[in-house]
Amino acid sequence: MVALGLGLASPGCAHSLKAAKCPIRTLANQAAPRVDIQxxxxxxxxxxxxxDVALFAxxxxxxxxxxxFLGHEFRTEARLVDSLLPAEADQAQAIIVGHSHYDHLxxxxxxxxxxxxxxxxxxxxxxxxxxxxxxxxDRIDVVDKDADSKTWAPIPRSRMRLLAIPSEHSDQFRxxxxxxxxxxxxFRGELTEDAPELPRKAAEWAEGRTFAYLLxxxxxxxxxxxxxxxxxxxxxxxxxxxxxxGDPGYRKVDxxxxxxxxxxxxxxxxxxxVTHLQPRHVIVGHxxxxxxxxxxxxxxxxxxxxxxxxxxxxxxxxxxAQTRARLAPSVFLPxxxxxxxxxxxxxxxxxxxxxxxxxxxxxxxxx
Numbered sequence: 405m406v407a408l409g410l411g412l413a414s415p416g417c418a419h420s421l422k423a424a425k426c427p428i429r430t431l432a433n434q435a436a437p438r439v440d441i442q443x444x445x446x447x448x449x450x451x452x453x454x455x456d457v458a459l460f461a462x463x464x465x466x467x468x469x470x471x472x473f474l475g476h477e478f479r480t481e482a483r484l485v486d487s488l489l490p491a492e493a494d495q496a497q498a499i500i501v502g503h504s505h506y507d508h509l510x511x512x513x514x515x516x517x518x519x520x521x522x523x524x525x526x527x528x529x530x531x532x533x534x535x536x537x538x539x540x541x542d543r544i545d546v547v548d549k550d551a552d553s554k555t556w557a558p559i560p561r562s563r564m565r566l567l568a569i570p571s572e573h574s575d576q577f578r579x580x581x582x583x584x585x586x587x588x589x590x591f592r593g594e595l596t597e598d599a600p601e602l603p604r605k606a607a608e609w610a611e612g613r614t615f616a617y618l619l620x621x622x623x624x625x626x627x628x629x630x631x632x633x634x635x636x637x638x639x640x641x642x643x644x645x646x647x648x649x650g651d652p653g654y655r656k657v658d659x660x661x662x663x664x665x666x667x668x669x670x671x672x673x674x675x676x677x678v679t680h681l682q683p684r685h686v687i688v689g690h691x692x693x694x695x696x697x698x699x700x701x702x703x704x705x706x707x708x709x710x711x712x713x714x715x716x717x718x719x720x721x722x723x724x725a726q727t728r729a730r731l732a733p734s735v736f737l738p739x740x741x742x743x744x745x746x747x748x749x750x751x752x753x754x755x756x757x758x759x760x761x762x763x764x765x766x767x768x769x770x771x
Contacts, residue, residue, distance in 0.1 A: 485515065
């Protein structure tokens, strides 16, 4: 999603995390087989089980709010992306994008060309049209039909499969005055033809259709061993949630990666999606101020959240939903790049008590 620039001039209003105390967690007992999850920032993740690696919407190039909303041109910051993207990304078999706003798709062409050079790219028909003139155009798999038919797609060269789920993009912001309310939703629209070149401005990165995803890691017999849910925008209850209890293919989710910013009034987010998925663990992304570069974390010594947003409300409501579902509350607010989570594949190997481990944001790697 993209948050609007209204009200963003007061960074003091924002929630923040100390860069010296970014959360990391080992959620698996010692020596238990596990899945590793690293938060990349701006709603992006790296998810890995052994040699199987998937990237969800990796973005590091954060233009400022004036650049976005005043129509300035911007590009991928190649040096920054290359310095922050984890080495494991090079072996990724999939890059998965929920919608095609710049803050989710901007860096995919560069990453797929220079680092994850064998990865298939999964996204909407609009995403394919936007990247039609890029070197990776022939590696884009449009998920629209599979999502509508509820068809799982095997990810080549891996023991992973992907289910795209039709979802929606919440309004980003609402402005109220004199008793009136105006919901605001930026950069809507779909493309039906190939763009003549890669977009240069934020408004050219049309939203397209929005999808959530289930990513399954499969065992040797082809059964689901571990399930990850990913969304990059909040949605109404029942939208973008996937199979319901009793439906073919329903299974509780091991880790839910959910969106932490947007206008969620009336959406019952995140309680609705957590209640549906029954996840063992929840990670809340896309909460930090992605109108500043990750370099700012080093100068400010903190990860600054989006002003006027309250990611801790999302965390606490997700915990409450887990409690009501008789699950142990396990919800995390991560730092970009620094936060990693090791999750047991077998729920029986979950650690009975999770230490509050932290790590310092590493500024020595940034170029």
